[in-house]
Amino acid sequence: MTKKMKLSQLSDMLQDLNVESLEGVTIEGDIELNITGGGGLNPALAYAIGSEISQISLHMANIGRILGFPAEQLFASAFGLGEMPQPQALPASPKIQELLASKFEVAKIDNWKNPIQEVTLGATSADGGSRKSTVTLGGENALPYYFDAEMPHRNYITMDVFDMPINMAKSVKGNYEDVINDPAEWAKKVVREFNADMVTIHLISTDPLINDTSAKEAAKVVEDVLQAVDVPIVIGGSGNPEKDPEVLEKAAEVAEGERVLLASASLNLDYERIAKAAINHGHVVLSWTQLEINAQKELNRKLMKQCNVPRDSIIMDPTTAALGYGLDYAYTNMERIRLAGLMGDDELTFPMSSGTTNAWGAREAWMVSSPLKQDSDWGPREYRGPIWEIVTGLALSLAGNDMFMMMHPTSVQVLKEITQTLYGSIEAEEIDITNWIGAEV
Amino acid sequence: MKINSPLEAYKFLPGTNCMECGEKTCMAFAAHLIDRSKKLTDCTPILDAKFKKKFTDLDQLLAPEIREIEIGAGEKVVKIGGDDVLYRHKLTFFNQTKFAYDVWDTMNEKDLVERVKYIQDFKKFYVGDFLTVDMVAIRSTSNDPKKFAAAVKKVVETTDLPIILCSFNAEVLKAGLEVSKGKNPLLYAANKDNWKEVAELALEYDVPVTLFAPNDLDLLKSMAKTFAEMGTEKLVLDPGTFPTGKQLKQTFNNFTKVRRAGIDGDREIAYPIMAVPFTAWMAHDDPVSASYWETVVASVFTIKYGDIMILHSTEPYAMLPELHIRDTIYTDPRKPVSVDPGMYKVGEPTADSPVLVTTNFALTYYTVESDISSNKIDCYLWAIDTDGIGVEAAVAGGQLTAAKIKKGIDGSGFDLKKDTSHNTIILPGLAARLQGDVEDETGANVMIGPADSGRIPGWMEKNWPPQKK
Ligand code: B12
Ligand code: SF4
Numbered sequence: 001m002t003k004k005m006k007l008s009q010l011s012d013m014l015q016d017l018n019v020e021s022l023e024g025v026t027i028e029g030d031i032e033l034n035i036t037g038g039g040g041l042n043p044a045l046a047y048a049i050g051s052e053i054s055q056i057s058l059h060m061a062n063i064g065r066i067l068g069f070p071a072e073q074l075f076a077s078a079f080g081l082g083e084m085p086q087p088q089a090l091p092a093s094p095k096i097q098e099l100l101a102s103k104f105e106v107a108k109i110d111n112w113k114n115p116i117q118e119v120t121l122g123a124t125s126a127d128g129g130s131r132k133s134t135v136t137l138g139g140e141n142a143l144p145y146y147f148d149a150e151m152p153h154r155n156y157i158t159m160d161v162f163d164m165p166i167n168m169a170k171s172v173k174g175n176y177e178d179v180i181n182d183p184a185e186w187a188k189k190v191v192r193e194f195n196a197d198m199v200t201i202h203l204i205s206t207d208p209l210i211n212d213t214s215a216k217e218a219a220k221v222v223e224d225v226l227q228a229v230d231v232p233i234v235i236g237g238s239g240n241p242e243k244d245p246e247v248l249e250k251a252a253e254v255a256e257g258e259r260v261l262l263a264s265a266s267l268n269l270d271y272e273r274i275a276k277a278a279i280n281h282g283h284v285v286l287s288w289t290q291l292e293i294n295a296q297k298e299l300n301r302k303l304m305k306q307c308n309v310p311r312d313s314i315i316m317d318p319t320t321a322a323l324g325y326g327l328d329y330a331y332t333n334m335e336r337i338r339l340a341g342l343m344g345d346d347e348l349t350f351p352m353s354s355g356t357t358n359a360w361g362a363r364e365a366w367m368v369s370s371p372l373k374q375d376s377d378w379g380p381r382e383y384r385g386p387i388w389e390i391v392t393g394l395a396l397s398l399a400g401n402d403m404f405m406m407m408h409p410t411s412v413q414v415l416k417e418i419t420q421t422l423y424g425s426i427e428a429e430e431i432d433i434t435n436w437i438g439a440e441v
Numbered sequence: 442m443k444i445n446s447p448l449e450a451y452k453f454l455p456g457t458n459c460m461e462c463g464e465k466t467c468m469a470f471a472a473h474l475i476d477r478s479k480k481l482t483d484c485t486p487i488l489d490a491k492f493k494k495k496f497t498d499l500d501q502l503l504a505p506e507i508r509e510i511e512i513g514a515g516e517k518v519v520k521i522g523g524d525d526v527l528y529r530h531k532l533t534f535f536n537q538t539k540f541a542y543d544v545w546d547t548m549n550e551k552d553l554v555e556r557v558k559y560i561q562d563f564k565k566f567y568v569g570d571f572l573t574v575d576m577v578a579i580r581s582t583s584n585d586p587k588k589f590a591a592a593v594k595k596v597v598e599t600t601d602l603p604i605i606l607c608s609f610n611a612e613v614l615k616a617g618l619e620v621s622k623g624k625n626p627l628l629y630a631a632n633k634d635n636w637k638e639v640a641e642l643a644l645e646y647d648v649p650v651t652l653f654a655p656n657d658l659d660l661l662k663s664m665a666k667t668f669a670e671m672g673t674e675k676l677v678l679d680p681g682t683f684p685t686g687k688q689l690k691q692t693f694n695n696f697t698k699v700r701r702a703g704i705d706g707d708r709e710i711a712y713p714i715m716a717v718p719f720t721a722w723m724a725h726d727d728p729v730s731a732s733y734w735e736t737v738v739a740s741v742f743t744i745k746y747g748d749i750m751i752l753h754s755t756e757p758y759a760m761l762p763e764l765h766i767r768d769t770i771y772t773d774p775r776k777p778v779s780v781d782p783g784m785y786k787v788g789e790p791t792a793d794s795p796v797l798v799t800t801n802f803a804l805t806y807y808t809v810e811s812d813i814s815s816n817k818i819d820c821y822l823w824a825i826d827t828d829g830i831g832v833e834a835a836v837a838g839g840q841l842t843a844a845k846i847k848k849g850i851d852g853s854g855f856d857l858k859k860d861t862s863h864n865t866i867i868l869p870g871l872a873a874r875l876q877g878d879v880e881d882e883t884g885a886n887v888m889i890g891p892a893d894s895g896r897i898p899g900w901m902e903k904n905w906p907p908q909k910k
Contacts, residue, residue: 096637096667096670096671097637099633099636099660099663099664099667100663100666100667100670101663102659102662102663102665102666102709103659103662104658104659104661104662104698104699104702104710105702105707106698106699106701106702106705106707107701107705145690145693146694146697147694147697147698323762323765323766323769324567324765324768324769325804326804327765327766327769328768328769328770328772328774331744331769331770332529332530332774335528335529335530336530339528363893363895364761364762364765367895370565370566371812371815371816371895371898372566372811372812372815373815374564374566374571374815375564375565375566376562376563376564376565376757377757378757378761379756379757379758380758383729383733383756383758384757384758384761386733387733387736387758387759387762388762390733390736390737391736391737391740391762391765391766394737394740394741395740395744395766395769395770398741398744398745414733414734414737418737418741421685421686421689421690422689422690422693422741423690424687424690426685426686426687427686427687428685428686428687428688428724429685429686430686430688431683431684431685431688431720431723431724433655433681433682433683433684433717433720433723434632434655435609436717436719436720436723437580437581437582437607437608437609437629438580438581438582438584439582439719439722439723440582441719441722441723441731441753
C-alpha cells in the first residue's frame, strides 16, 4: 500500500492547537512522501529528507511534551540510548505442569468491501430460453473458500466439444472416439456420462486455415447442440481474429434468448461486433486477455464504456498456462485481479473462467516417458495427464477462478470433488485422525 | 519483518559507505535488506563489537514474521517457515514447502532401504536444474521402541536426508532420538496427552518439535506458548489435516487463519505449519484414488501455507505434480527468467553439426538444451534475445524475428558459410512462419524442426544431414 502525505499538512493539522514551537521550521517547497514497502531511494535525497524529518520530529516531540507525553522515553528506547532491559540468562526450563491458557484469535480482512459481480448463464423458459437450469457465477466477498465471507456460488465446469475431430492426448481421446464426428452426441455424452455443468462448443472448423466452414453452417451446429442438451452453453470461435466476429454474430443470433457465453472478445479482434451480438441477443461476453492485468482492465473498460455491455454480462478469461509452463504467471495474475476487485477496482470485479484444458499441452501430461535419461521414471501417462489438468485447475480455483473449461472426465470429477469440498457442500464420513501415525496403508 | 522502508534499516547501519557488502552505499544495502535479497551479515563492519547493539536490534527488526526453523544437519539441512507475506506477488514466498515421504517400522528391511533410496534419488529436470524431494518420515506402526530404533538406524545409515520421527509415544521417540544423535530430526508430535514428556525430549536433545492439535487452534496456541515458555521456539504447528468433506474445509480455514494471525504479528502462533496429506489414505482404499486425493490435498496446502508435509504415495504421477506446484508457488516473482543470449555449444559440435535457434526464455532454453544434450546430439544452439519470452509468445509478440536471428548469429562472430559445411539453420516448429524471412535475411538454408524439442532426436534421424540440393 502506498500512503501519501505532504509535510505541509503537518502544520495544517497543528493549526488548531495554537502551537508556537513549529516556528523554527521552514519547509521549503513541498515534499510528497510515497511510502511503499521495498524499492530504493536516492541516498542524497534520503539524507535530505531524513534531516528534514528529524528536525520536524524534534519539534513535534516538544509539542508532545507540552501536551504531557513522555517523549524523551520514546526516543530513548527507539534509538537504544537509554536504559535497556538486560537480556536475561535463560532460566532452567521451568517445570510447567499445566498448559498455559491462550485463546486463538484472528481478524477478518477489512478492506474486502467490494463484491464480485454476479453473472448468470443460460435462460429457462420463464426467461425466454429453453434451458432446464441456469448457472450463476460470482458474488464473492472474499478469496475463494475463505472464512471471511460465505462464497455464494460453487465453481462450475463446462466441458469441451469440437465441431470436427481434433488432435487430443491419447488418454483424452479414448473417451470421445464414439462421438468425435457428432458434436450433438458429444455434448450429450459429457452431460449425461461425465456430469458436465455446461458444454462449450468450439467452432474451430470455421478457421480459414482449417476448413473455412461458413458462419451459417457453424450456426447449425450450435442449434444442434442447444437441441441435444438443456444445460447452459458456451460458444467458442476458432481463434481467428478476422473470422471470429462473423461466426460469433451468427451463432449469437440462432441462440437468441438462451443467454450463452460468447468466447471471446479480445483486444486483437473487433470486440465491438461481439459485444453488440451479445447485447442484441441477450448473451454474455467472455473478455479474454493474455496474462496481463492492465490489458484485462483495458478490455473490460472498453466493453463497458465503449460498447455498453451491462456489468452482469461480462466474464473474464485472464488466460491459463499449464502447470510447469507459466502457471506461476497465471496464478498470480488471477490472484491479483481478484484481490484488486475485492478491494474496489470496478474494472476487475467480474467472475473468471479458465481454459484448464491447456494443461494437456504440458509434455508431462501426454508424453509416454521423459525425453531425458537422467529423469526418474515418469510412470504411466494415463495417470499423469488427468492430474496435470486437476492441479492446474485447482491452483487457479484458489486464485479466484469461478468456471473451468475442461476435457478429461476424471479431471472433471476430481476437480468438482475438491472445489465443492472447499466450498463446503460435500458431506463425507468423519475421519478420526488422532492416531494417523499407526494407520495401516 | 517489523520495518518496511530502507530508511528505517539505514539508521542502524555504520553509514560509512565502505562497500564491503558489495553495494555502493549503506542506503542501497538497506534496500536489499528490506527486499530480503541480502543478509545483514553481508555487512561485515556491523559485526564489530562496537555495533553490537545496533546489530542485534536491526537483526530483530528484520526477522521474518514466521519463524524460520532448521531440520537435519550437514549439507542436506532444510529450512522451513520464514515468510513475511500472505500473497506471493507482495514479495515472494521463502523456503519451499518440504516434502517428507513415509516409511514405517514394521516394513521389512529390504523394502525400507529400497524405498528410502527411491525417495532420495527421485529427480525431474526443470529449467536448468533437478526438482527433488526432501525428507523421510519414519512412522512407528509397531509402537515398540526397539523396532522403531532399528528402523531409524537403518534410515540414517541409508541416507543423509533429514528425518521426521513419528510417534505419540515418548518412549518410542526417545529410542529414535538415541540412534539419530547429531541428525537434528524433527519430532512428531506433542499432543494434549504427551506434551510434557515430548517437551522434555525436545529440550534434552535440542531438536525441533511438532505440536499436534487436530482442529483445536486454542489448544495449538496454548501448546506453542507453553513450549516457548519452557525454552524452545523450534516449533512446527500441525492443526490436523482432515482428508474429506466439511472437515477438510475446516482444515483449510485453520491453515489460512493460523498463517494470517502469524503474519499479522501474533508471535505466539507465528511458526511454520505442517500438513499431513497422508490422511487421504485413511479415506480411500483404492491406491490410485488415494494417490490422486493425496496429491490434491498436498497441492491445496502447498499453495495455502503448508511449510512441510508428510506424504505416502511415491507414484511419479503424484510426485511430479507435487514438485511442480511447489515450484510454481515458490518461484520468485521478482527474478528474471532468462538466460544470457548468445551461442551455446552442446556436446562437441563440428562444421557438420546442426545449428539450432531458440529463445533466451529460461524454460525454453533449458528444455531444448536438455532434450538435445541428453540425447548426445552435438550442435550449436542459439539463444536469441527475445527479452526472456518463449518461442510461441515471442513470434506472436515480435521479439523473435528474422532480423533478431541474424543479429544474434552475427553478433556471436559465427559465420554460417565458413564455420559450417551446410550453411543451414533449424528453426523451432512454432516459428515456421519466419522461414522465408530468415532465408532472405541470412542467405542460409532454413529447415523447420518439430514443434516440441522432445522430438528433435527423431527428427534428426530423418532429416540430418540435409540433402544436398
Ligand atoms: C506463458 C505465456 C506467455 C507469457 C510469456 C512468458 C515468457 N517468458 O515467455 C506472457 C504472459 C508474457 C505471454 C504474453 C503473450 N502471449 Co503468450 N502464452 C504463454 C503460454 C501460456 C505458455 C508459453 C510457454 O511458456 N510455453 C513453454 C515453452 C517452453 O515453450 P516454447 O518456448 O514454445 O518452446 C517449446 C517449442 O517451441 C520447442 N522449441 C523451442 N526451441 C526450439 C528450437 C528448435 C530448433 C526446435 C526444433 C524446437 C524448439 O520446444 C519447446 C518445448 O516444447 C502460451 C499458451 C500455451 N499454453 O502454450 C501462450 C501463447 C504462446 N501466447 C500467445 C500470445 C498471442 C501472447 C501475446 C502476443 C498476447 C498479447 N496479445 O499480449 C503476448 C506476447 C508477449 C510478448 N511476446 O511480448 C499465444 C500465441 C498464439 C500464436 N500461435 O500466435 C499463445 C499460444 C496463447 C494462445 N493460445 O493464444 N504469454
Ligand atoms: S558494508 Fe555495511 S557499512 Fe559498508 S557500505 Fe555496506 S552496509 Fe554500509
